[in-house]
Amino acid sequence: xxxxxxxxFDEAEHRYLxxxxxxxxxxxxxxxxxxxxxxxxxxxxxxxxxxxxxxxxQYTMPDAELAALERSLKNAMLSLxxxxxxxxxxxxxxxxxxxxxxLSDSMQIHNSSAIDRAVFRLIVQQLAQVLTSQQMELFQPFxxxxxxxxPAPVEEEMLTVAGMF
Amino acid sequence: xxxxxxxxxxxxxxxxxxxxxxxxxxDLEMGLLESRRGDRLxxxxxxxxxxxxxxxxxxxxxxxxxxxxxxxxxxxxxFFNRFRDEVSDYYEMPLVDMSMAEFLQALKQCWMTYGLGxxxxxxxxxxxxFLVITTWNSAFIRQAPKxxxxxxxxxxGILSAVFxxxxxxxxHCVQTSCESLGSDCNRFVIGLQKRLxxxxxxxxxxxxxxxxxxxxxx
Numbered sequence: 001x002x003x004x005x006x007x008x009f010d011e012a013e014h015r016y017l018x019x020x021x022x023x024x025x026x027x028x029x030x031x032x033x034x035x036x037x038x039x040x041x042x043x044x045x046x047x048x049x050x051x052x053x054x055x056x057x058q059y060t061m062p063d064a065e066l067a068a069l070e071r072s073l074k075n076a077m078l079s080l081x082x083x084x085x086x087x088x089x090x091x092x093x094x095x096x097x098x099x100x101x102x103l104s105d106s107m108q109i110h111n112s113s114a115i116d117r118a119v120f121r122l123i124v125q126q127l128a129q130v131l132t133s134q135q136m137e138l139f140q141p142f143x144x145x146x147x148x149x150x151p152a153p154v155e156e157e158m159l160t161v162a163g164m165f
Numbered sequence: 166x167x168x169x170x171x172x173x174x175x176x177x178x179x180x181x182x183x184x185x186x187x188x189x190x191x192d193l194e195m196g197l198l199e200s201r202r203g204d205r206l207x208x209x210x211x212x213x214x215x216x217x218x219x220x221x222x223x224x225x226x227x228x229x230x231x232x233x234x235x236x237x238x239x240x241x242x243x244f245f246n247r248f249r250d251e252v253s254d255y256y257e258m259p260l261v262d263m264s265m266a267e268f269l270q271a272l273k274q275c276w277m278t279y280g281l282g283x284x285x286x287x288x289x290x291x292x293x294x295f296l297v298i299t300t301w302n303s304a305f306i307r308q309a310p311k312x313x314x315x316x317x318x319x320x321x322g323i324l325s326a327v328f329x330x331x332x333x334x335x336x337h338c339v340q341t342s343c344e345s346l347g348s349d350c351n352r353f354v355i356g357l358q359k360r361l362x363x364x365x366x367x368x369x370x371x372x373x374x375x376x377x378x379x380x381x382x383x
Contacts, residue, residue, distance in 0.1 A: 047169055047170055050169040051168070051169045054166075054167045054168075054169050055166070058166065058167060066167070070167060070172055073167065073172060074178050077172070077173075077178055078178045078180050081178070097184065097185075097186060098184040098187065099180060099181065099184075101181075102180060102181035102184070102274060105273070106270060109266040109267070109270060110266070
């Protein structure tokens with residue numbers, strides 16, 4: 001993955017871009033057409049792709065609580081949306097800063113890592129069928145970012161403030 | 166069967182309302198910093214915090230702790246109202262219906278985005294009717310005048326007001342460990358006033374958090 005351009009733009013008042021930075025920008029602009037078409041593909045297939053994941057996860061994990069499955073599917077859809085946008089911008093920090101801290105907290109709170117992992121596996125399988133290998137290559141690094149925060153299972157009990165005092 | 170389309174609310178999936186790149190906005194023409202709802206935000210310099218401490222100490226001496234605690238309560242009440250409106254609008258769910266975990270997740274993110282530092286919850290004593298909130302990197306504690314006692318009176322006030330509003334009954338808050346005294350973090354114990362009186366006395370005697378909690382729960 002190329003680094004984001006923010007730092008370059010921040011220095012506009014200091015200097016013009018160096019040849020290697022211009023080259024980096026050209027490469028990004030060149031890749032933008034593919035990024036946008038990959039984005040569009042994921043956008044258009046979001047519902048059907050996620051519906052297949054939902055059907056399969058219910059089949060493979062029939063004993064899982066419905067609310068837990070729904071939460072994991074929602075988190076997965078969120079990840080898909082953020083990763084797609086991150087891919088268009090080619091900016092891993094977009095996904096990291098805006099989603100991942102929050103997402104990993106959310107997954108830890110609900111102790112849903114077994115379902116989350118299974119859902120992510122199914123998403124990767126579905127994407128592999130929908131995207132070309134070149135498109136997958138663009139998208140995979142961002143999906144990996146989200147997959148990397150899936151936590152290990154922990155026992156934690158649910159607590160409400162109203163119930164305490 | 167799960168219908169994925171039904172999981173979306175108006176085609177959106179609520180996530181992190183307080184993501185700081187999205188939350189903090191500005192109306193440059195008016196010279197304002199604003200939240201994503203359009204409420205005014207202010208960045209305050211550390212020197213102003215120092216000045217408030219210096220002024221309070223000069224004018225009110227020992228009473229400045231109580232003044233700060235009460236300012237914190239006032240702040241906390243309004244902080245909570247804004248937080249409640251933002252969170253319940255965004256998640257389309259009343260705050261009281263949210264689980265403690267989800268509430269806390271939003272509060273942690275909010276605390277960070279406001280630049281107040283990091284915040285977490287220690288649930289170890291909840292069976293005994295106490296919540297312990299831990300915080301790190303408090304600007305108010307860092308700038309507080311040197312003392313033998315914990316210095317987070319403003320935050321203690323904020324937290325007591327926030328959790329009182331949330332629980333729907335009056336709760337008090339006592340700080341039992343402080344970064345200014347070399348602790349790894351600031352610990353604030355929240356509970357009913359009458360059950361926390363003895364904690365205040367123990368803090369005055371400079372007992373540490375690990376010694377206070379078992380006695381408080383005994």
